[in-house]
Amino acid sequence: MGSRFSHTLFLLVCLCITLISDAYATGCSSLKLTGGKKHYSNCTELPSLNSTLHFTYNATNSSLSIAFSAPPPKPDGWIAWAVNPLATGMAGSQALLAFKVNGSMVVKTYNISSYSSIVEGKLSLDVWDLEAESDKDGKMTIYGSLKVAATVGKLNQVWQVGPGMVDGHPKKHDFAKANLAAVGELQLVEKLSPAASSPSPAPAQSANSNSGYGLRVSEINAAFRILGLISLLVLV
Template structure:
């Protein structure tokens, strides 16, 4: 009887952990905003390098405000985010790169023409409000706004981390699978029609499906929790 009681307690605890598990969270990791920093209307988890992108797209003036948060590999490492106007990979991207320089966090603009060359320079689009901060939880946070093409609905984004900075210049990153795969499509506008279910955007459909699975999991777990006392006590 005692072993059965112990087994029931273990099952109850396991089911409770399932209910509160962060792996089932609908939302991105919360951004620890610094004083005077604005809120963002969207966020997406960038699983490579455990990064999180918060962003707001203003279709009225075709501007995109972003905040990228990524763990520092070491005190001398760098973090980058950018968009590629012509391709889907790193080469050709217009990037913000942040790192520590003489005790302060800085962010600069770079044209990435090759994997071995990181050249600081003016980007092909207007940028403003660039700033970098190091958070208390050991992450580098890049803030910035940029102008995108009129009527654009998506951009090719890239993000990256590098091991070191020498004399204020970021050194080339490693060529691991993660480094080479850290790019993807960022949807700025999801088209949603209230009259046709087939026109719902994939992002919204996936989110609704995830919510449905989550509700089903919760209902099944609660139902099981309700039955356990009958069998155990």
């Protein structure tokens, strides 16, 4: 009897450890960057264009460091990631755009004042540490840091991919469903409910939610329930 109980207890502990390990395995570590040379606090699979965003928000100096990855539609194409301080679409966005020049990746900044004016220019936000790279499969990654307003808790983000460049200007991207859906909110600061309020249901994942976050929470809760059951069995 004691041997059978010990075996059952061992299996329950192994199950608990497996649940917790799998929960954390579905997080940022499973979303690999092109070169894997930098580390970020958060990551998400964006809902369109097979793209991902890794980012770290530093509230002490209101800076945001990002790594945006996506495959361009053609080998000589371009990728872009932007924030829009004024609206939710492309017009008014402050964009980082990467493409190849003589086989080497470069990053340019585009202050997109309107849909008909997409020219290289200085952004309204301070940016630094800009660089880009591509892997053997053609996927491109933009690295960079930017200054955001000290009071901002979220940003409007826009991302896009295009077929190539002409005379230093990006060719128009497709207007397929995936391209038109490449917008969303980037939550920089976690929303906290007032202490006096009653618990509310967990919010649905948005475009910036950490990949697998909801899954991790449910699995971890299940793991702790199993631990509680183990404790009761031991006490009995």
